[in-house]
Amino acid sequence: MTGLSESFWSSLTEESGNSMPISLEEEFLLVEKSNHKWDGMLEFIQQQPIQGTTEVCESADNQSLIRFPSQSIWDKSRVILTTDSITNFINASYITLPKVDRRYILTESPLLNTMTNFWLMIWQNQINSIIMMNIFNEKTDSPTNQIHAYMPIGGENGDTDSKEFGDYVITYDSRESYPSFDVTLLLVTEQSSGLSRNITHYAFHSWTMDTENPTHSSRCEDMLGFIFQLYSRGLFIKSDHSVPSPPVLVHCSDGLGRSGALILLEYCLQILMRNHSLKDVKVMLFIRLC
Numbered sequence: 001m002t003g004l005s006e007s008f009w010s011s012l013t014e015e016s017g018n019s020m021p022i023s024l025e026e027e028f029l030l031v032e033k034s035n036h037k038w039d040g041m042l043e044f045i046q047q048q049p050i051q052g053t054t055e056v057c058e059s060a061d062n063q064s065l066i067r068f069p070s071q072s073i074w075d076k077s078r079v080i081l082t083t084d085s086i087t088n089f090i091n092a093s094y095i096t097l098p099k100v101d102r103r104y105i106l107t108e109s110p111l112l113n114t115m116t117n118f119w120l121m122i123w124q125n126q127i128n129s130i131i132m133m134n135i136f137n138e139k140t141d142s143p144t145n146q147i148h149a150y151m152p153i154g155g156e157n158g159d160t161d162s163k164e165f166g167d168y169v170i171t172y173d174s175r176e177s178y179p180s181f182d183v184t185l186l187l188v189t190e191q192s193s194g195l196s197r198n199i200t201h202y203a204f205h206s207w208t209m210d211t212e213n214p215t216h217s218s219r220c221e222d223m224l225g226f227i228f229q230l231y232s233r234g235l236f237i238k239s240d241h242s243v244p245s246p247p248v249l250v251h252c253s254d255g256l257g258r259s260g261a262l263i264l265l266e267y268c269l270q271i272l273m274r275n276h277s278l279k280d281v282k283v284m285l286f287i288r289l290c
Contacts, residue, residue, distance in 0.1 A: 052076055062089045065117075067108045067145055068254050079105060079121055090117045091255065094247065095263060100270035102236065103247040104263055108255040109134060109147045116166035118150055122199070123168060123190055126246040129235055132203040133250065133258035139208070147253060151186060151201065167191050173198075180206040180222040181229070202230065207258055227266050 092107035
C-alpha cells in the first residue's frame with residue numbers, strides 16, 4: 001500500500017492503535033471504527049490536488065446548457081459534439097476505466113433546450129444502452145430543474161409512442177417493469193439519413209431525490225441486483241474484443257452522485273471479480289479525475 005492511500009490509512013491506524021490493514025475486511029472495519037468513518041475518507045479524497053481546466057463549461061455561452069452551473073466538467077474529457085450550432089458543448093464526460101475494459105459517458109438529465117443535443121450525442125457515439133439513475137418528473141430543488149422526459153414511454157403507459165428532437169425521432173417499442181427498475185426498448189431514427197438504431201433504456205428507480213441515500217441494506221441490494229441484471233442481459237459483455245464497444249451512457253439529475261455511485265460500484269465489482277486489489281483509494285480518486 002503506497003502513495004495516495006498510505007497517509008490516509010496511517011492516520012486511521014494512529015487513531016485506533018491498530019496495524020496497517022492488509023485485507024478489504026480489515027480496511028472496512030478500520031474505517032467503521034474510526035471517529036470520522038466514511039466521511040473522513042471522502043474528505044481525504046476531495047483534498048487531493050487535481051490538475052486540469054474547466055474553461056469550456058464555465059464559459060458564459062454554455063451556462064444555460066448546464067443544469068447545475070456550479071458543477072464543472074473537465075475540458076480534457078468532455079464530449080465534443082459535431083454540430084453546425086453555435087456551440088459543440090454538452091454537459092457530459094467520457095469515463096474510461098483501466099483494468100476492466102469499461103467506457104462510459106456520464107451526463108445530466110437533459111434540459112428542454114439540450115434534448116436535441118442529448119440525442120445527437122447518443123447518435124454520434126453509437127450508444128445502444130442508456131442507464132438512468134433517476135426518474136422523470138423527479139422532485140427537484142426548483143421548478144427550473146424539473147426532470148423532463150426525453151423519450152416516449154408508450155401509449156399503453158399513458159404517453160405517446162414517439163417523440164421528435166431535431167433530426168431524431170424516438171419511437172417506443174416495449175417495456176418490462178421490475179420492482180426496482182424498468183427496461184424499455186426504443187428505436188432511434190435519424191431523419192436526414194433515414195438510418196435507425198435500437199437502444200435499450202434501463203431505468204433504476206429505487207434511489208430518487210425523494211428517498212434517502214442507499215445506506216439501507218435493501219437499497220444496496222437493489223443496486224447490486226440491478227448491476228447483475230445488466231450483466232445477465234449482456235451489457236458490458238463483448239463478443240469481439242478486437243472491436244471497441246460503444247460507451248454506455250449513464251445519467252442521473254446532475255450526472256455526478258447516483259451515476260458516479262453506479263460506476264464506482266460496478267468498477268469495484270469487476271476489479272474483485274478479476275482478482276485485483278481495492279486496497280488503494282485511488283479507485284475513487286481516479287473517477288474524480290475523469
